[in-house]
Amino acid sequence: xxxxxxxxxxxxxxxxxxxxxxxxxxxxxxxxxxxxxxxxxxxxxxxxxxxxxxxxxxxxxxxxxxxxxxxxxxxxxxxxxxxxxxxxxxxxxxxxxxxxxxxxxxxxxxxxxxxxxxxxxxxxxxxxxxxxxxxxxxxxxxxxxxxxxxxxxxxxxxxxxxxxxxxxxxxxxxxxxxxxxxxxxxxxxxxxxxxxxxxxxxxxxxxxxxxxxxxxxxxxxxxxxxxxxxxxxxxxxxxxxxxxxxxxxxxxxxxxxxxxxxxxxxxxxxxxxxxxxxxxxxxxxxxxxxxxxxxxxxxxxxxxxxxxxxxxxxx
Amino acid sequence: xxxxxxxxxxxxxxxxxxxxxxxxxxxxxxxxxxxxxxxxxxxxxxxxxxxxxxxxxxxxxxxxxxxxxxxxxxxxxxxxxxxxxxxxxxxxxxxxxxxxxxxxxxxxxxxxxxxxxxxxxxxxxxxxxxxxxxxxxxxxxxxxxxxxxxxxxxxxxxxxxxxxxxxxxxxxxxxxxxxxxxxxxxxxxxxxxxxxxxxxxxxxxxxxxxxxxxxxxxxxxxxxxxxxxxxxxxxxxxxxxxxxxxxxxxxxxxxxxxxxxxxxxxxxxxxxxxxxxxxxxxxxxxxxxxxxxxxxxxxxxxxxxxxxxxxxxxx
Numbered sequence: 001x002x003x004x005x006x007x008x009x010x011x012x013x014x015x016x017x018x019x020x021x022x023x024x025x026x027x028x029x030x031x032x033x034x035x036x037x038x039x040x041x042x043x044x045x046x047x048x049x050x051x052x053x054x055x056x057x058x059x060x061x062x063x064x065x066x067x068x069x070x071x072x073x074x075x076x077x078x079x080x081x082x083x084x085x086x087x088x089x090x091x092x093x094x095x096x097x098x099x100x101x102x103x104x105x106x107x108x109x110x111x112x113x114x115x116x117x118x119x120x121x122x123x124x125x126x127x128x129x130x131x132x133x134x135x136x137x138x139x140x141x142x143x144x145x146x147x148x149x150x151x152x153x154x155x156x157x158x159x160x161x162x163x164x165x166x167x168x169x170x171x172x173x174x175x176x177x178x179x180x181x182x183x184x185x186x187x188x189x190x191x192x193x194x195x196x197x198x199x200x201x202x203x204x205x206x207x208x209x210x211x212x213x214x215x216x217x218x219x220x221x222x223x224x225x226x227x228x229x230x231x232x233x234x235x236x237x238x239x240x241x242x243x244x245x246x247x248x249x250x251x252x253x254x255x256x257x258x259x260x261x262x263x264x265x266x267x268x269x270x271x272x273x274x275x276x277x278x279x280x281x282x283x284x285x286x287x288x289x290x291x292x293x294x295x296x297x298x299x300x301x302x303x304x305x306x307x308x309x310x311x312x313x314x315x
Numbered sequence: 316x317x318x319x320x321x322x323x324x325x326x327x328x329x330x331x332x333x334x335x336x337x338x339x340x341x342x343x344x345x346x347x348x349x350x351x352x353x354x355x356x357x358x359x360x361x362x363x364x365x366x367x368x369x370x371x372x373x374x375x376x377x378x379x380x381x382x383x384x385x386x387x388x389x390x391x392x393x394x395x396x397x398x399x400x401x402x403x404x405x406x407x408x409x410x411x412x413x414x415x416x417x418x419x420x421x422x423x424x425x426x427x428x429x430x431x432x433x434x435x436x437x438x439x440x441x442x443x444x445x446x447x448x449x450x451x452x453x454x455x456x457x458x459x460x461x462x463x464x465x466x467x468x469x470x471x472x473x474x475x476x477x478x479x480x481x482x483x484x485x486x487x488x489x490x491x492x493x494x495x496x497x498x499x500x501x502x503x504x505x506x507x508x509x510x511x512x513x514x515x516x517x518x519x520x521x522x523x524x525x526x527x528x529x530x531x532x533x534x535x536x537x538x539x540x541x542x543x544x545x546x547x548x549x550x551x552x553x554x555x556x557x558x559x560x561x562x563x564x565x566x567x568x569x570x571x572x573x574x575x576x577x578x579x580x581x582x583x584x585x586x587x588x589x590x591x592x593x594x595x596x597x598x599x600x601x602x603x604x605x606x607x608x609x610x611x612x613x614x615x616x617x618x619x620x621x622x623x624x625x626x627x628x629x630x
Contacts, residue, residue: 021537022385022522023350023443025450028343035338036426038440040396042433070337081355081438111351114438118357123396123429123438125353128338135340207337222336 006087006115010096011080024112026077032129037067043120047186048167053091055186056122057098062190063209064126065106066248069195070207072136073128075108081125083118106192136198136205136252141223145203145253145279148262149212150191150271154235157212159184161244162237188248193269198252201261205252211243213297215251217285223253229277232290242287253279321402321430325411326395339427341392347444352382358435362501363482368406370501371437372413377505378524379441380421381563384510385522387451388443390423396440398433421507451513451520451567456538460518460568460594463577464527465506465586469550472527474499476559477552503563508584513567516576520567526558527591528612530566532600538568544592547605557602568594 028034041060043049061078068075080099084092103110108126151157163185165171166178191207198205204223206215213229220227234241254262266273280286287295343349356375358364376393383390395414399407418425423441466472478500480486481493506522513520519538521530528544535542549556569577581588595601602610 021450021452021454022382022520023352023388023450025386025445026349026351027447028349030345032343034341034343034349036341036394036442037338038394038396038428038438040398040429040431040436040438042398042431042436045431045433067337071340073338079351079353079440081353081440083355083357083436113353114355116355116357116360118355118360118436119434121355121357121398121433121436121438123353123355123436125394125396125440127351130340132342135336135338137336139336205337 006092010092011110011113024077024079026111026127029129031132033132033135035068035071035073035128035130035135036125037064038123038125039063039067041122051186053094054098057095058102058187060122060124061099061102061108061126062188062248064124065102065108065190065192066188066207066209068126068128069190069192070136070205070250071128071130072134072195072199072202072205073130074196075106075126075128075192077109077111078103078124078126080110080113081123082113082115083121084115085118085120130199134199136195136202138204138206138219138222141204141219141225141253141279142255143225143279143281145255146259146275147216147227147229147251147253147277147279148273148275149208149251150194150249150273151247152235152272153212153233153274153276154237154241156184157208157247157249158236158241158244160188160246161240164246165240185246188246190248191250191269191271194250194266194271194273197265197269198250201258201265202252202254205250208247208249208251209245211245212247212251213242213285213287214245219251219253220283220285223279224283226280226283226285227277228280228286228288230288231295233274233276321407325407326425326428339392339394341426341442344444346447348447348450350383350386350388350443350445350450351440352379353438353440354378354382356437366501368409369413372410373417373502375437375439376414376417376423376441377503377563379439380417380423380505380507381503381522381524383441383443384505384507385451385520385565386443386445387449387510387514387517387520388445389511390421390441390443390507392424392426393418393439393441395425395428396438397428397430398436399430400433400435445514449514451510451517453519453521453534453537456519456534456540456568456594457570458540458594458596460570461574461590462531462542462544462566462568462592462594463588463590464523464566465509465564465588467550467587468527468548468589468591469552469556471499472523472562472564473551473556473559475503475561476555479561480555500561503561505563506565506584506586509565509581509586509588512580512584513565516573516580517567517569520565523562523564523566524560526560527562527566528557528600528602529560534566534568535598535600538594541595541598541600542592543595543601543603545603546610548589548591
């Protein structure tokens with residue numbers, strides 16, 4: 001099967017914004033800004049060679065939609081560049097099914113891309129919209145703000161890493177235990193509705209891809225503030241919860257005056273949020289145990305995710 | 316060096332639209348549509364492992380800018396996703412130098428992207444703007460239109476393939492002969508100014524990446540027309556000129572009433588254009604020798620470029 005046939009068969013769905021010209025033509029909504037994110041997924045680094053292609057199609061788009069969510073953007077469209085070692089029709093069928101199921105859920109249209117032969121590599125660039133000036137950034141956290149994460153820490157946040165360590169053979173678990181957490185690693189749910197609802201409420205936002213503390217560090221640095229984080233609410237492994245990575249939950253700050261508003265929008269978006277700490281004027285990050293004693297982070301056995309270090313949560 | 320350091324050192328140039336948040340924020344110009352193109356370049360497929368990294372940085376962006384040119388779009392911004400086997404600072408220095416030299420030439424800003432560890436893979440997504448409804452498409456060619464290509468056929472068009480075949484050892488040439496054509500393969504010039512000037516003049520347009528006849532075929536199919544092409548003006552190898560690929564010249568159609576306008580805009584854009592034939596109502600593609608005899612295309616020894624076939628111009 002040639003490149004053009006492959007595109008036509010698996011990825012051309014005869015949408016209004018069609019595939020075929022040298023460029024996709026995209027009409028921005030008047031008054032909106034575009035939020036753009038690009039993520040590249042590599043076999044052996046971001047996923048195992050034997051991963052279910054349908055789950056992979058889901059995840060490749062999910063990690064990008066999660067970036068849109070972190071900016072409060074409404075998904076509109078994406079491009080897909082795909083390097084494939086060969087034309088495996090079963091793989092392509094599963095991959096495109098997982099990809100389009102998630103895309104359709106968010107009205108996010110495939111508008112273009114590229115296919116080539118080479119080591120398996122998936123690069124998606126996604127486009128979302130926000131009203132001008134309304135994008136959530138990392139730089140707006142204010143002293144006294146509450147710090148929230150979507151989901152429950154130690155359950156939603158941390159389970160992707162737990163699944164990874166089970167698959168790696170580093171953590172013993174029954175097949176049932178693996179099954180109960182594996183979807184958190186392989187089929188993360190981008191918090192798109194929550195992100196959109198947080199416009200005008202959150203003062204800063206990021207998605208948890210590198211690990212909770214690492215990503216909180218990005219907010220603190222960009223906002224020139226510090227934070228104290230309470231671990232009392234964390235279930236399970238502290239390390240997986242705080243530095244596991246690959247969670248794709250939203251980590252954000254909001255003034256305490258927004259507590260009621262947050263509860264309401266969290267209900268509307270059907271996404272739980274958990275307050276895990278406060279923004280402080282004193283720089284640095286303090287993590288407190290249930291008795292408010294500072295935990296020595298160096299004692300945690302792995303640091304946050306970095307694709308060119310060896311301590312990350314890469315597969 | 317970690318991922319964040321690598322981005323900061325080589326790719327963060329402190330522009331207004333900075334790198335750092337989960338998404339890049341892009342403000343479209345009011346009344347304009349976006350043209351978006353994504354190309355993925357793989358080692359061993361699109362470039363030799365020992366290619367000059369500066370030339371590669373240039374070419375990776377050039378092939379995308381060429382897609383914008385084919386739509387008549389003015390470049391505005393791009394994202395870069397990069398998979399690297401290791402952090403080679405000399406390579407990164409050269410690559411980013413070539414990339415940014417071309418980007419600066421066209422006021423095209425790097426607004427975001429991704430880096431990861433893996434087999435060398437470069438995926439650029441580029442954003443350009445056209446007034447609403449003004450994008451050049453493949454589908455507008457009309458019976459009686461002239462067919463043009465930028466550059467001289469057999470010189471500009473065809474030389475990239477000649478360089479490739481010399482490098483492959485399939486064509487004998489002196490070092491000087493190679494040097495005189497190698498830049499056509501490794502440092503193609505995207506015809507951005509010409510593309511913008513063709514808005515409202517050309518009825519259809521495509522860039523020559525797969526080979527002149529193959530790309531003309533895309534226009535004919537999209538426009539439901541045929542064509543006759545004259546080879547009288549072609550210098551050098553007919554095969555390289557007609558089916559070489561990797562040329563990144565613009566192939567377009569325009570009504571004969573626009574001949575004077577085309578001469579003027581070609582001069583203004585400092586880009587030569589050559590009329591190579593006419594659009595016909597009779598479907599199919601006829602290639603005529605200097606005595607107007609139809610040439611049997613099957614006698615040409617290679618077909619147009621297709622990344623999943625074995626007859627392409629991949630390295």
